[in-house]
Amino acid sequence: MADQTDDGTKTLDSSDSGESPGVVFPPESPEEGIPHSSATHFNNDLKSVLVTSVLNLEALDVDLYRGTHHWVPRTQRLFGGQIVGQALVAAAKSVSDHHYAHSLHCYFVRAGDPKVPVLYQVERTRDGRSFCVRSVKAIQHGQPILICQASFHMLQESPLQHQFTMPVVPQPEDLLTVEELIHQYLSKPDLAETARQGLNKLLANEVPIEIKPVNPPHFYRHTATQPKQLFWVRARGHIGEGNMKLHCCVAAYVSDYAFLGTALLPYPNYRAKFSASLDHAMWFHSTFRTDEWMLYECESPWAGGSRGLVQGRLWRRDGVLAVSCSQEGVLRVRPATQPSKL
Numbered sequence: 001m002a003d004q005t006d007d008g009t010k011t012l013d014s015s016d017s018g019e020s021p022g023v024v025f026p027p028e029s030p031e032e033g034i035p036h037s038s039a040t041h042f043n044n045d046l047k048s049v050l051v052t053s054v055l056n057l058e059a060l061d062v063d064l065y066r067g068t069h070h071w072v073p074r075t076q077r078l079f080g081g082q083i084v085g086q087a088l089v090a091a092a093k094s095v096s097d098h099h100y101a102h103s104l105h106c107y108f109v110r111a112g113d114p115k116v117p118v119l120y121q122v123e124r125t126r127d128g129r130s131f132c133v134r135s136v137k138a139i140q141h142g143q144p145i146l147i148c149q150a151s152f153h154m155l156q157e158s159p160l161q162h163q164f165t166m167p168v169v170p171q172p173e174d175l176l177t178v179e180e181l182i183h184q185y186l187s188k189p190d191l192a193e194t195a196r197q198g199l200n201k202l203l204a205n206e207v208p209i210e211i212k213p214v215n216p217p218h219f220y221r222h223t224a225t226q227p228k229q230l231f232w233v234r235a236r237g238h239i240g241e242g243n244m245k246l247h248c249c250v251a252a253y254v255s256d257y258a259f260l261g262t263a264l265l266p267y268p269n270y271r272a273k274f275s276a277s278l279d280h281a282m283w284f285h286s287t288f289r290t291d292e293w294m295l296y297e298c299e300s301p302w303a304g305g306s307r308g309l310v311q312g313r314l315w316r317r318d319g320v321l322a323v324s325c326s327q328e329g330v331l332r333v334r335p336a337t338q339p340s341k342l
């Protein structure tokens with residue numbers, strides 16, 4: 001499980017029992033089992049597995065689809081980003097080519113079971129002149145695991161236009177990927193054997209997203225930081241331009257990864273014994289490509305009552321604000337008892 005350092009980065013704590021999926025960066029404790037994955041190795045020259053597999057739903061009937069799993073967190077509960085991304089794919093199939101997703105609002109009401117596929121049932125809630133609204137229910141074992149409402153809008157010009165300014169950060173070419181950072185750590189001669197094994201397991205974690213932390217994590221250090229973090233992120237593999245609906249669905253997948261962990265950054269003396277996203281909302285502002293580097297700026301304005309709120313912004317690297325996100329998650333913690341292994 002990750003902890004934070006005073007320079008805004010995270011460390012991995014080997015003592016965590018690891019019940020929480022994707023709540024800290026990296027979202028897997030190195031001492032935990034290798035997450036289940038049906039993935040083969042990724043290659044950036046190849047089409048993204050997000051497009052060929054994860055977001056490639058099977059049509060069963062009108063407005064009824066089936067989705068299968070790719071990467072499953074070690075918690076063996078389905079990754080929330082996958083369910084939201086697939087729900088948005090299902091919703092988008094029922095709107096015209098001229099309507100683009102502008103927002104979605106979801107509740108995760110039950111844990112997703114990785115042993116069976118997910119059915120997506122779309123209700124065409126309303127078709128207006130400018131906006132279309134869809135309700136999607138993700139179902140397993142006859143019960144909803146996610147309820148999602150997505151809204152689509154036709155492109156419309158307006159003189160009203162403003163946005164925040166993108167934070168100034170190093171460019172992705174000047175930063176290391178998570179895998180490169182882990183390799184760097186593995187080359188340390190004084191690394192404890194358990195930590196080495198754990199980091200090797202992390203390397204086997206084939207999440208279909210590439211991540212370059214702006215403040216590289218110092219694994220196994222325990223320092224509280226502000227609840228803010230910045231990553232460069234992109235889908236592994238090629239997606240290509242042109243299909244904006246698809247990029248929104250990929251952004252939905254990406255946006256849930258390690259997002260809730262932002263709320264844990266000030267609390268290195270606690271471990272998440274249970275954490276899961278409760279809801280997830282997104283607003284799509286501009287065109288973007290998820291197979292190109294985007295800056296994910298995450299912050300947590302509040303935590304309390306065993307819950308944490310996180311807010312995020314996905315920036316195009318040219319400074320255009322592409323997506324805004326919000327999520328609340330349940331965060332049940334316990335005091336950290338074991339000392340650092342380093």
Ligand SMILES: CC(C)(COP(=O)(O)OP(=O)(O)OC[C@H]1O[C@@H](n2cnc3c(N)ncnc32)[C@H](O)[C@@H]1OP(=O)(O)O)[C@@H](O)C(=O)NCCC(=O)NCCSC(=O)CC(=O)O
Pocket residue numbers: 020021022023077078079080081108109110111112256257258259260261274275276277278329330332
């Ligand atoms: C959040 C929920 C568990 C609802 O919580 P509830 O507490 O109401 O559910 P429940 O009663 O079934 O209890 C679930 C477990 O929590 C325990 N439990 C319940 N209330 C408790 C309390 N006050 N204190 C301590 N434990 C408690 C129960 O005993 C049970 O444990 P036991 O099971 O041991 O009996 C559920 O809505 C849910 O699973 N939603 C889906 C969340 C999800 O999968 N999100 C996407 C994945 S997360 C993700 O992808 C992103 C990320 O995490 O970053």
